[in-house]
Amino acid sequence: MLAYGLGRRRSLGFIARFLADPLVTVRDAHREHGPFLQIDYPHSTRANPKRLFVVADTGLCRTLLSGTETWVNVQINMAGRKNHASSRLVYGMTRLRGLRHEHYRKMFLPPLKRSPVLAMAPKMASIAESLVDGWPVDIPLPLTKISAQMAKHLAIGLLFGDDSARGLPVANMIGSLMTASWIVPGPAYVRWILEAPKLERAILTWAAEKRGNPDAQDILALLANNLDEAGNPPSPQLIGGIISFFFGAAYDTCLNALSWAMILLTQHPAIMTRLVAELDAALDRGPVTMSALDRVPLLESTVKEAMRLFPPVPLLMRKATGSTVLGGEDVKRGERVLIGGMLINRDPSLYPEPDRFNPDRWSNLKPSPYQYLVFGAGGHMCPGTTFGYQMMRIALATILTKRSVELPVGSSIGHRLAVTHRPHGKVEVILRPRGGSIRQARANGRFRDLVALPDML
């Protein structure tokens, strides 16, 4: 399959629209011209072409994500300043290659496997419960703030040795990196540059405290107490980069997934009502446990379906390490490819009526990671998948069994891609005590460009 070249004029139009709204622009371009596009940068010439490829095809995606020697990850957030903490701290897991990557992946997998993660469930449930109990009812609350609080406490509390005093300030600083646009610098980027030295110091001090405790199994203790792939102590850049990556990877993804899931449920009252009834029946007013949640398949389907439509990481980027071929196209060293995971998740041959939120489709669906591109695929596929699903299921179950969730009348919800894709604007929810009547308000705003809601069908 050869790439469809947009040509110079339309490439310029694509770039201009992409800067304003990357997801809708990429989606519309694929709809019009197919799943493999070539964009020419303005400085591209016939003698020295400078191109960006954009793909939304499962086969091409497999080539790109499984060929980790040929195609390397490109840091999606903006590079920081040279020789400054801001550039050292973005040296994260996905940028490691070869033996180094293999070494660290192997090191971090054990605490993220099914059984240690399952053992964290009672603690996760009790943290989630006390957070929800502390949220005021009957008044509008900022949705991304409460989701962030949930994600921060569940992820950070459990992955970093229950050390919230050290972990929460680090998580707060990482927040500015994650909200900084990776396309155009803005105030969040400036904040990130200003905060990076403080963040680096906080991580390195914390790592020093963890040294000398080789039995601890949390992510930072493993990193601080083990040698690197060459048998040397890990460098400060490695520690800072990996830890800030883990914080962002665990916290920012889950906060966005939780926010989008709640928005979608409020816009699909019939599904919300069924889910709440099934949760009530399984939990029978008891605590949230994984064995009870296993009796509510609709919960897992809801989480999967919300992330299919609104994947927290909707675009991935790769760069060729040498001359190679992609599809039928000759690609030169350094050329980049943008992979539209969100669009792969909407392939109508696998997901009929792909823009609809329909958790029931999951009753007999088992896509490969290349067909459900939420956690990546291939050599850098997310090792936190089990943890992420568990956190989402516990958070949603706790919120829905304790409170009724509604949006204020007149809500308008935008969306914005920074490193992750989040709801944008003044997005609020109202939590009501269970048992009263709730008012299901229709939400307006640009998020509607990305989903076919019941009132649009």
Ligand code: HEM
């Ligand atoms: C809803 C939750 C999550 C989503 C949607 C998600 C998504 C992703 C995606 C798309 C990638 C691949 C990036 C690429 O190939 O360029 C990735 C990698 C990664 N994620 Fe997650 N993630 C989630 C939760 C977590 C959690 C909870 C952790 C930590 C416990 C985590 C740790 C990582 C790490 C370390 C990598 C890099 C792996 C490597 O390079 O080998 N993620 N994640």
